Amino acid sequence: MGSEHMQIGEVAARTELSLRTIRHYEEAGLVIPSARSQGGFRLYTEADVARLMVIRRMKPLGFTLDQMRDLLDATERLDAGTGLDAGERTALLERVRTYEQAASDQVEKLRVQLSRAEDFATTLRAHLERAGQAAAPQG
Template sequence: MHIGEFAERTGLSSRTLRHYEEIGLIPPTGRTEGGFRVYTESDLRRMLTIRRMKALGYSTTEMGELLELLDVLEGPASRDDKEAARAQLHATLEDSRARREKLALQVERADEFLGILRDRLS
C-alpha cells in the first residue's frame, strides 16, 4: 500500500510516517519504480504497535527499544535472548499498566471538569 492509504489506516500523517522511518522505528520501505513508498501488512502491524505505545507516553527511544525486544521475541533469536526479551517485556507490561491507570485518572478528572462546566452553564 502507498503512503496515503498507510497514513489513513494508521491514523498518522505522512510526515509522521516518514519521520518514524528516518529514525528507524519502521524499516525502510520498499519503493515502486517511480520511487513511491510501498508498505506491507507487517509494516502496518508495527506502526499500529507504535501508535499504541505513543498513546501511553513512550518516547521514540523507548519505542525503538521495545520494538527490538518484540523483534527478538518473535524472530529467530536464541532461547536465552528470547527469555531475556520476555523478562524485559513483562516489566514493560507492568509499566504500561501503570501508565494506563494514570491516563484513566486524567480522563476521570477531565470528565469531572466537564460536569462542572455543564452545571455552571445550566
C-alpha cells in the same frame, strides 16, 4: 494480503498517521518501507503497518522513540523465535514485561486524569444550568 505492497497514502489512511509522521518514524529507524517502486515511492507491507500501529499506541502513553525501537526489536525477536537460547528468551520476555507494566501504569494515570476531567465538565454543566435558571425570566 501477504506480500501485497501499499503506498504511503494508504498506510497513512489505515494507521491514521500523517505522511509526515510516517516519514519521521522512517528517519528515526522505527519503520523502514519494505520496498520502493520503480518510481521511488515507498512501499509497505502488513508487517510495516503493524509496526506503525504499535508505535501509534505507544506514543500517547509517553514512550520515547528509543523505547519504541527497543520494544519492537524485542517483540520481533520473540516472534521470530529462531536462534534464541533460553537466557535470551527470558531477557526478551522481561523487557516486554517491563513495557507492559509501564503501559499499564500510564493507562491508570490516564484513567485518573479522565475521571477528573469528567468531574470538571460535570461541575461546569451544573454551574451553567444553575446560572441559566437564575437568568430565566420569572413568569
